[in-house]
Amino acid sequence: MFELSHPFALLLWPLPLLVRWLAAPYHQRESAVRLPFFEALARAAGVSLRDGAMVVAHKRWALAAGFVIWTLVVGALSGPMRLGPPQEITKATRDVILAIDISGSMDTVDFPGEDGAAQQRFAAVQDVVGAFLEGREGDRVALIVFGSRAYVQAPLTEDLATVSAMLAQTEVGMAGPHTALGDAIGLAIRTFEASEIEERLLILLSDGNDTASRMSPVNAAEIAKENGVRMFAIGVGDPDASGEDQLDMGQLSDLAERTGGQAFFASDSEALDQIYAEIDTLTPREEDSISWRQKQPLAHYLLLAAVCVGLVLLMSAAMRMPRKDAA
Known part of the structure; x- marks a missing residue:
């Protein structure tokens, strides 16, 4: 049998979704070369023109990993505990x-x-x-x-x-x-x-x-x-x-x-x-x-699982980064 010592911590779970929905997109300025014949070059290349902004697409596996990490952290904050058999x-x-x-x-x-x-x-x-x-x-x-x-x-x-x-x-x-x-x-x-x-x-x-x-x-x-x-x-x-x-x-x-x-x-x-x-x-x-049950905290297991998922995410990102050939 399990119980949560701080069940209201579960209300934090939708927080990332609210931030993503309500917060303004992140803006970053980049240096560029201005070409007077850019439109002709784009038509020749068959590329449609848009405003000078680009939204970086997040990979689904990274989003899923982040979702799992956040869920584990919120679960740890809720204080899960395993209850032993009742003792009188x-x-x-x-x-x-x-x-x-x-x-x-x-x-x-x-x-x-x-x-x-x-x-x-x-x-x-x-x-x-x-x-x-x-x-x-x-x-x-x-x-x-x-x-x-x-x-x-x-x-x-x-x-x-x-x-x-x-x-x-x-x-x-x-x-x-x-x-x-x-x-x-x-x-x-x-x-x-x-x-x-x-x-x-x-x-x-x-x-x-x-x-x-x-x-x-x-x-x-x-x-x-x-x-x-x-x-x-x-x-x-x-x-x-x-x-x-x-x-x-x-x-x-x-x-x-x-x-x-x-x-x-x-x-x-x-x-x-x-x-x-x-x-x-x-x-x-x-x-x-007097009836009581022995309580075994489980939050540290969830935090350990969150750390493991985070390490796997970092290792995967490091392996996907382009490498520069030695001169």
Whole structure:
């Protein structure tokens, strides 16, 4: 497929014809010998007399060559380009932050897997979140891990493979043994500050109470709401436990509802997987695609062809010029 970047240049094409039609003929004076008996000499030679002017006849091949050269030059000025096949780039329209609890209680082996066997809580979360990331094409995703402190494991990026790799390298206890829900929400808010995308989604996953936050979880949720952050909280712990390890679903529900989100309780791996699917349903992703074609300029080929035709024209004219014999 081809296109012209300056199509109005084609209006120059009839310019030589207009010049030839409108401009006055070229005049050139020549020296001559005046003969008093010129008329008698002309009659004797059988030549009809005309005014003292002569129009030089241009050869057709030269006119055709000039026409080709001018056409090639005008074509080059129009900026012809060859278009490659269309390419589409999906632009991120939503930012998602995964805040994953890696406190000491996430090492507990009591979470039913798909086969019914008990497995480590964090291992089950890694499997489900890894599958969740595979369907995030078109979203920018960040990973925050928190225990006694909250840390950005992976900043907002469209490189989902890197986020998955960082999640796979994460281990329980890396951020301390306690749970800092408020700090995790606050760090997510600061991470979102670097984004210009309006739709911001925070998915918070924890299995215990807030016991180590320097920022109140309620205050953090209110600030998140003011910054347009919608939070979904997922509990994976044991609501019947006691102390720090007890899962407070009431607190998680309150935090999520303050931001316009929801809270869920995941009793096993299958339920956790369904929760992520439900979050997708509640917050459908809008795709914003950018289409473009690679452009290859062709003007230099036309100019090269014009130069070649001009050289052939000059060589032909030089060969037709009469040669003087050497004395």
